[in-house]
Amino acid sequence: MPLTQSAMLSEREFALVNAFQRDFPLLPHPFSTLADMLDTDEATVIGSLQRLQNRGVISRVGAVFRPNAIGASTLAALSVPAERLDEVAAYINALPEVNHNYQREHRYNLWFVATAPSRERLRTVMQEIEGHCDCETLLVLPMLQDYHIDLGFDLAHRTSGREYASAPGLSRDIEALSEAEQGLIAALQDGLPLVARPFEQLGLPEAEAIGTIARWLDRGVIKRFGVIVRHHELGYTANAMAVWDVPDDIADDIGRRIASNGCVTLCYRRMRQLPQWRYNLFCMVHGKDRTEVAASVAALSERCGLAAYPHEVLFSCRRFKQRGAHYAPVPEAAHG
Template sequence: MFDENKLYQRIQHDFPLHARPYLSTGEAFDLAEHTVLSLLARDVGSGRISRIGAVFAPNTIGASTVAALNIPVARLERVVERINDDPAISQSHVRDGHRFNLWFVAGARDQVLLDEVLNRIGADVGQRPIDLPLEREYRADLGLPLAPGHGCHGPDALDKPSSLKHPVRPALDEADWRLAAALEVGLPLTPHPYHALARRSGLSLPETLRRLTAWRQSGVIRRFGAILRHRHFGYTHNVMCVWNVPDNRVDSVGVRLAQVPYVTMCFRRPRRLPTWQYNLFAMVHARSEQELATTLARFHAMDDLAHAPSAVLRASHCYKQRGTHYGSVMPEF
């Protein structure tokens, strides 16, 4: 019997880079091309899958940051609407557990434009967001394990957190920027999706595939394939845990923290004193309250974290979630 989870496990980070990718994907599972396309169309339409496309390593193209605001409940919906209307915002969540309750991800083509985004938001809502750019990754987005019994460090993880290296920032020409912009909405669900991507980028098909392959091999594209939405696949608990760890120990603690099951991402970000004292972040996605409790207990059992100032911020509502848009607005496929 066909197991669609095995298909999705494969194509989260092993999506083919050649002319008929849905055909070759189907062949590996004895499925016709139209069956694969129908399955993906169903799940993109239902929201289970965000898109088929690229996850770029942070700050290898453009600039991005995590930011937060302290918004009273009475103003929350209005502020969320203002933030989400900005095309530079790719994610926004309300999180309980700290006075900074509205969290969002912003991206732009360069740091100057990103600063302008944050300045506009600050002026419009009457509060400058705390800006928490990435300083170091200890665990990156490796996709969503779908095999029963595996946490977010399943057997198909792409990398070990202790060996995670940030790729060299490439020099991008205008064709690269057009290609990055064309990728933002994901590949179309047609038999020849890279032909459409090439047309949209103003490149030949061979040149489009060459550039994508180079980005993938260098690590500029961290992952290329199906971008699944956690909640739709049973990961209903989305929690951000933060600690204030001494600067001379944060890297060693971060590497160990990244190996705890159900930690999906782990970063060092700057403190913003006096309003934000934390410099170590771990994202946890769990399928049950028990999985979450076990993970939090493992954190507390770590000597370096047991007595560190900390906070647990649970996502109570996701308002927006898509890939970061670095390029200019372009027409749909």
């Protein structure tokens, strides 16, 4: 069995973490269905998931929403003096709109993702960050096209043959949500309750909650629904964001090539912010060590015809915050 950073995974834990990161059963008793597939009982499955969550191996069981489908999101970065990095990172962490916050090896050394219910609210948050942190120009790099957004990890290192790039013609507009749908998103953002009938506890009738989630999956509003792992705790402690400056007219073609390559967890095109940031094509590569990740990026560049384009590889140094995106208000530390 593979090692996590804290402990070994049992055979059953390995199966839960590896096999059910997507295609979670949208049924009244989903954990009973998983139990039948694992030749065990419902209480054992629920108990195993609760222990994995308590150990930090998984963050939740639930939905990964497509960015900008039910709200607005952006990648952003600051160039923070070393002596202020912890202070600024703590401020960023405390913002409820921020779900990921990492130090990376670059002049722009603090990279974070923020989500909000609307573009207007997200713009306000970015203005507040830039004004408060006083760290030169804030990079705000909204996504223009996603080619592969999954962050699932095949711990058995088998190739699934699935294609996760966005379906052609998928709407890029923010969904108009009913009050009931907004309530469902708020209930889902921290994951399903780990109880026998979790869909009963989402603020809608059980059948309506299941039907709405299924519809969002079918339309691509939800990218996947299942066990959401924490990659550091599973031993994927090295990761790099590789970026290229590619002509816009061929970026989609190259992005799809990267997405189909099988060695990236994320791939997308973002806005440039000139003159500070020239790069428009991004991908994330995760691995067990830095050498493995660097080799994967080099091989990817060669296979996808990227060697001629300006690029940089930004390795992650520290993880300050990692959780699922929150599109509804949550109680977090206030800024005074």
